[in-house]
Amino acid sequence: xxxxxxxxxxxxxxxxxxxxxxxxxxxxxxxxxxxxxxxTDVEAVIMTDEHTAIHYLEECMxxxxxxxxxxxxxxxLPERENGWAFLTKVKNLNxxxxxxxxxxxxxxxxxxxxxxxYDRGVASYVVKPMNFTxxxxxxxxxxxxxxxxxxxxxxxxxx
Numbered sequence: 251x252x253x254x255x256x257x258x259x260x261x262x263x264x265x266x267x268x269x270x271x272x273x274x275x276x277x278x279x280x281x282x283x284x285x286x287x288x289x290t291d292v293e294a295v296i297m298t299d300e301h302t303a304i305h306y307l308e309e310c311m312x313x314x315x316x317x318x319x320x321x322x323x324x325x326x327l328p329e330r331e332n333g334w335a336f337l338t339k340v341k342n343l344n345x346x347x348x349x350x351x352x353x354x355x356x357x358x359x360x361x362x363x364x365x366x367x368y369d370r371g372v373a374s375y376v377v378k379p380m381n382f383t384x385x386x387x388x389x390x391x392x393x394x395x396x397x398x399x400x401x402x403x404x405x406x407x408x409x
Contacts, residue, residue, distance in 0.1 A: 265293075265316065266289075266291065266292045266319050266397070267292065267293045267294075267295055267317070267318040267319060268285070268292055268294050268295070268318055268319065268320045268321070269295045269297065269303060269318035269320070269321045269350075270294055270295065270296050270297070270321075270322045271297045271298070271299070271300060271303045271321070271322065271323045271324060271327065271336065272297075272298065272322075272324045273298050273299060273324060273326075273327045273328055274324070277324070277378065278296060278298075280379075280382055280385045281294075281296075281385070281389075282294065282296070283382065283385075283386075284382070284385040284386045284388065284389040285389055287386055287389070287390075288386065288389035288390045288392070288393045289389065289393055289397075292397075295318060299327055299332070300327055300332050300333065300335055300336035300339070303321075303336060304336065304340065304343070307340065307343060307347050308343065310347075311343075311344055311346070317346065317347065318350060319350065319351075319396075319402045320350065320351055320353065320402070321340070321351070321352045321353070322352075322353050322355060323336060323337070323352055323353070323354050323355070323372075324354075324355060325354050325355075325356040325358060325363060325367060326356060326357070326358065330356075330358070330363055330366075333354065333356075333367075334366060334367070334370055337352060337354075337367065337370040337371060337372065338370055340352065341370065341371045346403070348371075349403040350403065351373035351374075351396070351402065352371065352373055353372065353373055353374045353375075353376060353392070353396075354367045354372045354374070354376070355375075355376045355377070355378050356375070356376075356377065356378060357378050358377070359377050376388070
C-alpha cells in the first residue's frame with residue numbers, strides 16, 4: 251500500500267514563513283526554540299501585538315513581500331479582545347491574507363474563547379503546552395499537519 255503522506259516535497263518547506271503573534275517573553279523564548287527544532291527551513295516572523303502584525307501583513311501586500319503560510323496567534327494580547335480584533339481585521343484585510351490559516355494558541359480552555367475564535371475564522375484552537383518538551387512535540391505535530399499533510403494557499407510572491 252502506497253502511503254502518500256510519507257512523500258515530502260522539498261518545495262513545500264522552501265522559503266516558507268510563519269507569523270507568530272505572542273506578547274509573553276517567556277512563551278516567545280519557548281516558541282522560538284521549539285520552532286528552530288521542528289521547522290528548520292521555515293522563517294519565523296515574530297510580533298508582540300496585533301497592531302504590528304496587521305501592519306506587517308499590510309506591508310507584505312503593498313511591497314509584494316511573501317506572505318506567511320500560517321499565523322500562530324496568542325489570543326490574549328493581553329486581553330482576548332486584542333486577539334479577536336486581530337482575527338476580524340486579518341479576515342477582512344484582503345482575500346489573499348484572509349486565506350492564511352490562523353491557529354490560536356492560548357492558556358485558556360474557556361468554551362466561550364474557543365467558540366468565539368472559531369466564529370471569527372480560526373483554523374484551529376490549541377491550549378498552550380506546559381513545558382519545553384510539550385512545546386517541541388506541539389510544533390512537530392504542527393509541522394506534520396500544516397506542512398506535510400494539508401495543502402496551504404499559494405503565497406505567490408517569491409521574496
